Amino acid sequence: MNAVKRFLNNGDINRFRFWFQVAAFGLLIYGGFLAVDLGNSLPAFSCVFAESRAGACYLYPLQHQVNMPWAQFLGGRGVGFAVGLATFILFFILFNKAWCGYACPLGTVQDWVSKVRTALGIRFSLYSERTFRRLKGIKYLLLALLVLLPLGISNSLVGAPKLPHDLATAYCMICPGRTVLPIFTGDISQLAIDFSSKTMTVLTGLGMAITGIFFAGSFVKRRFFCLFCPMSALQYAFSKAGLLRLTKIGAKCTRCGNCSRVCDVGIREIADDVTSKNIVQDDCMMCFKCVAACPEEKCLTASFLGIPVYEATVEGFANRARRRNVHG
Amino acid sequence: MGLRGKQMDSLLMLFAVMLTFGMFPFSAAAGRPTTGDMLVLSETPPAGHGAAHGGNDGRRREQGHAEHRATAERTWYLNLHDLHDDAEAAIMRPDGSRAAGALSHGRDGWSFAVDTKPLDGSRDGVFNLYVIDRSVGGGVLTVRAAKAYMINHSCGWGHKYKFDEERIRPKHDRSIPLEIVAPDLWDRNFHSKTMSGDVLSVRVLRNGAPAPGATVSFTTGSGWTKTIEADENGKAAVQLIGDYYPEKWSLFDARKRGTVLVTARLETPEQGVYRGSAYSGTRLVATLPWRYIPQRRDYTSYLYGLGIGVFFFTAAAAGIYTHRERRKKPCPEVTFDERG
Numbered sequence: 001m002n003a004v005k006r007f008l009n010n011g012d013i014n015r016f017r018f019w020f021q022v023a024a025f026g027l028l029i030y031g032g033f034l035a036v037d038l039g040n041s042l043p044a045f046s047c048v049f050a051e052s053r054a055g056a057c058y059l060y061p062l063q064h065q066v067n068m069p070w071a072q073f074l075g076g077r078g079v080g081f082a083v084g085l086a087t088f089i090l091f092f093i094l095f096n097k098a099w100c101g102y103a104c105p106l107g108t109v110q111d112w113v114s115k116v117r118t119a120l121g122i123r124f125s126l127y128s129e130r131t132f133r134r135l136k137g138i139k140y141l142l143l144a145l146l147v148l149l150p151l152g153i154s155n156s157l158v159g160a161p162k163l164p165h166d167l168a169t170a171y172c173m174i175c176p177g178r179t180v181l182p183i184f185t186g187d188i189s190q191l192a193i194d195f196s197s198k199t200m201t202v203l204t205g206l207g208m209a210i211t212g213i214f215f216a217g218s219f220v221k222r223r224f225f226c227l228f229c230p231m232s233a234l235q236y237a238f239s240k241a242g243l244l245r246l247t248k249i250g251a252k253c254t255r256c257g258n259c260s261r262v263c264d265v266g267i268r269e270i271a272d273d274v275t276s277k278n279i280v281q282d283d284c285m286m287c288f289k290c291v292a293a294c295p296e297e298k299c300l301t302a303s304f305l306g307i308p309v310y311e312a313t314v315e316g317f318a319n320r321a322r323r324r325n326v327h328g
Numbered sequence: 329m330g331l332r333g334k335q336m337d338s339l340l341m342l343f344a345v346m347l348t349f350g351m352f353p354f355s356a357a358a359g360r361p362t363t364g365d366m367l368v369l370s371e372t373p374p375a376g377h378g379a380a381h382g383g384n385d386g387r388r389r390e391q392g393h394a395e396h397r398a399t400a401e402r403t404w405y406l407n408l409h410d411l412h413d414d415a416e417a418a419i420m421r422p423d424g425s426r427a428a429g430a431l432s433h434g435r436d437g438w439s440f441a442v443d444t445k446p447l448d449g450s451r452d453g454v455f456n457l458y459v460i461d462r463s464v465g466g467g468v469l470t471v472r473a474a475k476a477y478m479i480n481h482s483c484g485w486g487h488k489y490k491f492d493e494e495r496i497r498p499k500h501d502r503s504i505p506l507e508i509v510a511p512d513l514w515d516r517n518f519h520s521k522t523m524s525g526d527v528l529s530v531r532v533l534r535n536g537a538p539a540p541g542a543t544v545s546f547t548t549g550s551g552w553t554k555t556i557e558a559d560e561n562g563k564a565a566v567q568l569i570g571d572y573y574p575e576k577w578s579l580f581d582a583r584k585r586g587t588v589l590v591t592a593r594l595e596t597p598e599q600g601v602y603r604g605s606a607y608s609g610t611r612l613v614a615t616l617p618w619r620y621i622p623q624r625r626d627y628t629s630y631l632y633g634l635g636i637g638v639f640f641f642t643a644a645a646a647g648i649y650t651h652r653e654r655r656k657k658p659c660p661e662v663t664f665d666e667r668g
Contacts, residue, residue, distance in 0.1 A: 039486060040486055188630070193629050194628050210640075212636070212639065
């Protein structure tokens with residue numbers, strides 16, 4: 001057992017993650033060809049617009065399910081909404097926010113774009129702390145709109161007139177997952193602007209604008225879109241119940257800052273917070289690069305059902321540094 | 329006191345006229361079909377019904393935009409009232425099982441209800457609905473076969489039959505005297521997918537076998553009609569026209585449903601006796617209604633989409649480059665003047 005633990009702790013998480021992401025991408029984008037159907041409540045961007053998907057991102061059915069009159073929430077359709085949400089929660093707590101770091105196809109695409117930048121020798125960009133704090137609130141705004149807009153189609157919210165039906169899946173219309181992921185199945189139909197109504201013209205136009213910004217942003221900023229992702233905001237509400245945990249022993253932290261420096265999203269609390277045990281933030285994608293970069297024995301630990309599966313160790317850090325020829 | 333001679337003659341004349349024009353019930357029962365007596369199934373009551381009794385009954389309204397929102401029971405109506413006593417309705421479920429439909433005549437004319445319970449996804453797919461009416465008149469057996477495809481689907485059930493070819497492909501019933509089968513009307517998610525401009529291809533079957541030579545007509549709601557003859561495999565195809573041109577673009581509805589009625593006619597020299605009436609020829613008429621929406625390319629543009637994407641990519645890239653260049657601090661240079 002100790003040998004297994006040592007092997008895991010000395011492992012290169014980046015290489016493991018790369019291949020896991022390739023496998024997850026293949027499964028979620030092409031799994032439908034093998035009749036794989038993981039349902040409609042996946043906590044990752046397995047986009048419904050990719051015909052051969054193995055399951056659907058929960059945000060799409062969520063928008064459909066909340067699009068009903070208030071009275072129906074207590075009826076059969078309300079049960080359907082509750083079942084969908086419960087299924088999403090069950091899927092999510094299994095791997096916590098590692099769905100983002102290891103399974104999300106849109107996240108994987110961003111990582112591949114980052115690799116192109118690295119291969120070209122172009123340095124990545126970082127947000128200042130002030131900019132980071134301002135931008136991270138956008139995902140909560142998007143999550144709120146994602147729920148309120150469909151609700152406003154079937155109900156009059158705060159006395160306002162009911163919204164047009166074209167707003168039924170407004171978030172999906174602006175999400176870069178809708179435009180980018182179907183391309184991998186040979187479907188470019190989502191790249192067109194829909195002029196059938198003013199609402200659709202604006203939404204699809206906004207979608208293509210965000211797609212353009214997505215590629216530019218992902219090229220220089222690692223995991224650019226994840227800071228704005230409403231799925232990340234929704235997941236964080238249930239993160240504390242996750243079976244997969246990322247914990248820190250603050251007493252062992254020497255504030256070297258390695259963890260924060262390697263974080264793709266740019267979370268500083270991993271390094272700054274020496275009091276909390278559970279250090280998963282709303283933007284964290286549990287890629288565990290911070291664990292790999294930590295030089296202090298068992299300061300950072302990834303555990304599943306309380307069993308450590310990947311721990312920061314001095315030996316592991318030294319081996320990885322030696323492999324990359326990086327000092328300290 | 330009896331009728332006088334001239335009055336009797338007038339009455340007899342009137343009787344003859346009424347008999348000629350089929351105004352007596354038994355003349356209708358004798359089975360002489362009127363011109364244009366095709367039976368057509370529809371989810372809305374025939375003209376003159378339904379709207380007069382209020383259009384808010386969800387079971388009467390066609391599902392419209394909520395095509396994939398299943399309900400426990402759906403009622404289908406026939407366009408004509410002259411069904412005979414032995415007319416029969418049949419239902420073929422998505423799994424191939426069969427059931428009889430109970431025809432009833434009410435204020436909305438002839439109709440029958442289709443039970444789609446349980447609503448747990450086990451009946452996810454397409455129902456085939458049939459109404460067969462037979463009559464003998466003028467020595468000809470006339471068989472009218474109305475058929476409809478009813479999609480019973482809810483996205484909440486998931487799409488587990490997505491790659492189940494048996495479930496997706498349209499089925500046919502060998503017991504139906506003349507049937508129109510149309511593939512490619514729905515996609516793998518059981519959403520109807522026919523658009524204007526698409527090629528609508530059908531196959532005409534006579535008791536499950538191809539019916540070459542059948543006359544097939546395609547008629548849209550706007551009145552456009554094309555009539556062709558089925559080939560040796562019973563196949564006929566036509567390209568649907570685009571016939572939706574609202575006066576103003578603001579009135580355009582991408583979900584606007586056009587209707588197309590496919591009709592197949594076949595005459596055969598089959599002889600026999602039907603309910604005590606001999607016939608020396610057979611005339612078969614089958615119908616299949618469907619719907620289509622405007623073609624996507626009529627209201628979408630790749631040029632604008634890619635243009636907007638490229639513009640914002642370029643603008644964002646330029647902005648990022650400029651920002652990064654401006655943040656570069658020049659290397660401080662210290663110069664010593666040794667002379668001074």
